Every structure is written in C-alpha cells, then in structure tokens.
Amino acid sequence: MIDDESRIETLEPDKDARLWAMIAHLAGFLGYFLPVIGSLIGPLIIWQMKKELHPFVDDQGKEALNFQITVAIAVLVCLLLMIVAIGFLLIWVVGIGAIVLMIIAAIKANEGTAYRYPFCLRLIK
Numbered sequence: 299m300i301d302d303e304s305r306i307e308t309l310e311p312d313k314d315a316r317l318w319a320m321i322a323h324l325a326g327f328l329g330y331f332l333p334v335i336g337s338l339i340g341p342l343i344i345w346q347m348k349k350e351l352h353p354f355v356d357d358q359g360k361e362a363l364n365f366q367i368t369v370a371i372a373v374l375v376c377l378l379l380m381i382v383a384i385g386f387l388l389i390w391v392v393g394i395g396a397i398v399l400m401i402i403a404a405i406k407a408n409e410g411t412a413y414r415y416p417f418c419l420r421l422i423k
Contacts, residue, residue: 310410311354311355311410312352314352315348315351315352315353316354316407316410318352318355319354319355319358319407319408322340322341322344322348322355322362322363323341323362323400323403323404323407323413324404325339325343325344326340326341326362326365327340327400328340329369329370337369337370338366338370341359341362341363344359344362345360345362345363354412357412358413360422360423361403361414361415361420363422364415364418364421364422365396365415365418367422368415368417368418371419373389373392373393375388376389377389403415
C-alpha cells in the first residue's frame with residue numbers, strides 16, 4: 299500500500315504547483331532591484347507560502363533559495379576581489395550566469411521537471 303505522501307510526490311505537479319515553482323525561480327530577479335537581499339526574499343516568501351500545499355513547490359522553492367544564497371555569496375566574493383581588479387570581470391560572469399540559469403530553471407519548473415542548479419550550495423535541505 300502506498301501512503302498519500304509518496305503518491306503525491308510521484309504524480310506530475312499540477313498547473314498551480316508548476317506556476318508557483320516557476321515564480322519561485324523568477325523571484326530571484328528581485329535582486330536586480332534590491333541588491334543581494336531582494337534575491338533572497340522572493341524565493342523565501344514563495345517557498346514559505348506554498349511548501350505545505352505542493353511538494354513540487356517545496357522542492358523547487360528550496361532549490362531556488364539555495365541558488366540565490368550561492369549567488370549572493372559569489373557576488374560578495376566578487377566585491378572583495380574588486381580590490382585586485384579581477385572582481386570587475388567576475389561579477390559580470392556571475393550576473394549573466396545567474397540570469398541564464400534562473401530562466402532555464404523557470405522553464406523546467408513550468409514544464410513540471412525538477413531542476414537542479416549546477417554549482418549550487420545546498421544549505422537548506
């Protein structure tokens with residue numbers, strides 16, 4: 299006999315879950331309007347609001363939040379490396395890479411596929 303929790307996780311996520319997971323990934327763009335902290339607040343709010351309702355949003359919300367924490371750490375390192383000039387180049391690489399990966403993650407989430415960011419510290423389990 300399969301319990302309800304494992305049955306829910308094996309089913310394809312419904313349209314509402316896919317939408318909220320996509321929004322969790324795209325919420326990282328708030329960081330471009332409210333530097334560093336904005337990119338963390340968006341995915342955190344979505345994840346906290348919807349994690350109990352949809353296992354898919356719980357998984358993807360944590361993934362989006364972990365990625366934004368990783369990006370924030372990388373940006374802080376780039377800021378420190380600006381002392382020796384390499385940080386000016388690296389911050390562009392981090393910014394463009396983050397944009398591309400967030401868009402890919404949002405597309406995958408909208409398709410109902412769980413996306414795992416490369417180079418991501420998974421601090422929240």
